[in-house]
Amino acid sequence: MTEAALRDTIDELDRRVIAALQLNGRAPWSAVARWVGASETTAQRRYTALRERGLLRVSGTLELDRTREGSSMMVRVQARPGRGLEAAARFSESPDVRFVAVVTGSADLIVDFVARDNEEMMRMLFTDLPATDLITSTEAVPVIRSFTSAAMWDTGLLPPVAAAELRPASSARDRPDRDRAPQALTPLEQEIAAALREDGRTQVSVLARQMNRAESSVARAMDRLISRGVLQFRTLVEPSLLGFDAEFMVWLSIEPGQLDAAGRQLAKHPGTKFLGATTGRFNLIGHMVLPRRADLHPYTSEVIGSLPGLIASDVTLHLATVKYSWYRMDRPV
Numbered sequence: 001m002t003e004a005a006l007r008d009t010i011d012e013l014d015r016r017v018i019a020a021l022q023l024n025g026r027a028p029w030s031a032v033a034r035w036v037g038a039s040e041t042t043a044q045r046r047y048t049a050l051r052e053r054g055l056l057r058v059s060g061t062l063e064l065d066r067t068r069e070g071s072s073m074m075v076r077v078q079a080r081p082g083r084g085l086e087a088a089a090r091f092s093e094s095p096d097v098r099f100v101a102v103v104t105g106s107a108d109l110i111v112d113f114v115a116r117d118n119e120e121m122m123r124m125l126f127t128d129l130p131a132t133d134l135i136t137s138t139e140a141v142p143v144i145r146s147f148t149s150a151a152m153w154d155t156g157l158l159p160p161v162a163a164a165e166l167r168p169a170s171s172a173r174d175r176p177d178r179d180r181a182p183q184a185l186t187p188l189e190q191e192i193a194a195a196l197r198e199d200g201r202t203q204v205s206v207l208a209r210q211m212n213r214a215e216s217s218v219a220r221a222m223d224r225l226i227s228r229g230v231l232q233f234r235t236l237v238e239p240s241l242l243g244f245d246a247e248f249m250v251w252l253s254i255e256p257g258q259l260d261a262a263g264r265q266l267a268k269h270p271g272t273k274f275l276g277a278t279t280g281r282f283n284l285i286g287h288m289v290l291p292r293r294a295d296l297h298p299y300t301s302e303v304i305g306s307l308p309g310l311i312a313s314d315v316t317l318h319l320a321t322v323k324y325s326w327y328r329m330d331r332p333v
Contacts, residue, residue, distance in 0.1 A: 010055070010241060013038060017046045018056060018237055019157035023166040025058035025200045025233030035162045057236040059325050060196025065146055066230045067182050069190075070114045072098070072143040073121060074278070074285060076251075076316075077109035083134040084108045090131035092323040096124050100323040103249070103316040107139075110249060110316060141251075141282055147267040147275040150287070150325070151232035155242050156270055168226060183228070188213065188221045193231060196222075197326060200233040236324055244271075244289035246296055247318040250304065252284040258309025259283055269303055282314070293317070 016036035020027060020043075029040040036043055050056035062069050079087045084102055091111050092100045099112035115121035125140060154163055185193065188211075195207055204222065208215040225231035239247050254262045259277060263284055267275045274287040290299060296315065304313050321329055 009053075010050070013042075014046055014050060015157055015242055017043055018050070018235060018242060019155040020162065020166060021047065021056075021058060021235040022153060022155050022237075023158070023163050024168065025060075025151075025235050027166045031166055035158050035166065055237060055241065057327060058200035059198075059234050059236055059327060060193060060200040060231055061149075061151060061234050061325055062185075062193055063146070063149060063230055063232060064114065065144075065182065066228065067185055069185060069193075070116045071121075072276075073113045073115065073125070074141045074143060075111045075113060075125070076107035076139040076141070077111055077135050078137045079108040079131075079135050087131040087134040088320075088322045090134065092328050094124075094130050096120075096128075097130075097323060098326050100321070101249075101318050102320045102322060103318050105316040106251075106314055107316050109135075139281070141278045141280045141285060143276040143278050143285075145277040147263040147277065148272060149232065150273045151234045153273045154270065157242065183230075185225075185230075186221070188217065189225055189230075192218060192222055192225065196231070196233075234325055236327060238321075239289045243291055246290040246293045247321075248288055248290075248296070249316045249318070250284075250286045250288060251282040251314040251316070252286075252304070252307070253282055253311040253313070254284050254307065255309030255311060256283070258307075262307040262309055265307060266303070271299070 013036060017032065020032040020035050029044050033040040033043045038046075047056065064070055064072055077087065077091075088100050088102050088109050091097050091109065096113050096115065097111055098114050099110070101110045102108070103110055113121065113124050115124055125138070129138075154160075191211055192207060195210060196202060204219045205215055207213075207222075208218045211218065222231070239245075252262070263275060263277055266272055266284070266286060269288075271288045271290050272286055273289060276285055277283060278285050288299075290296065296317075300313070300315065304310065323329060
């Protein structure tokens with residue numbers, strides 16, 4: 001089914017439900033219903049139908065730079081001619097890979113590896129790198145800080161005040177404790193995060209039964225994770241369903257003294273889903289969406305071109321997302 005045909009299979013109410021859950025994947029149905037203009041039963045029924053059709057998934061995700069659970073390494077991959085899709089499938093099978101996209105431009109694939117330490121990252125990149133027979137080169141770009149994450153993205157389909165009600169205060173971009181040293185998770189917190197990665201809307205009572213733990217202990221641990229901004233909830237959905245037909249990544253070289261200013265400025269753009277400071281040839285990278293591919297022209301000149309300290313820029317346009325937030329897109333929810 002084409003993207004246009006797929007978009008025609010949902011209506012405006014479905015899109016508003018998705019938009020509300022993008023603001024907070026665990027938002028109570030009473031709050032979702034108020035902002036989508038339907039009853040709680042209808043809102044929940046629409047969510048269930050979207051999930052059963054494989055169009056939507058709510059996933060609990062850890063903000064890595066606030067924990068000791070690992071760090072992200074974005075890798076630009078050049079594939080052998082005609083072997084890009086096969087290589088993408090191979091990368092997506094790796095448990096060390098969180099994200100895989102097939103792109104066009106100066107790279108063929110974008111792959112996000114997550115490793116706990118340098119030794120594990122060396123193993124992933126130099127010893128156990130998937131699809132080595134299908135690729136010709138790689139360029140690794142370590143993410144050292146995030147300016148904004150996909151869980152903070154606002155689709156713009158609901159009024160701005162919706163975010164104030166639906167989002168917990170812990171999801172604010174500029175928290176006072178933003179640069180606090182990462183904290184290790186307890187075994188219970190790790191168990192909760194792993195379970196919510198599969199289904200971010202799982203009720204506390206269900207989690208407690210699955211873990212054979214006291215419900216009060218699970219609830220307190222989850223509250224700690226959320227209040228510290230460590231655990232957030234993403235709504236995984238194809239951007240085209242929401243009217244965003246251009247999905248791409250920007251790779252920017254910024255003067256070091258202007259990096260923070262440029263990052264803060266670009267993080268505020270409504271099309272920015274993720275933005276992180278990195279090291280290497282590019283020191284600022286972002287995952288973006290726009291309504292149309294034609295919008296890329298004014299975007300590059302007016303948005304990217306206005307960033308302070310800009311030295312060079314590159315754009316890789318997404319053709320397909322194979323794996324997103326640990327979830328393989330070719331698998332049913």
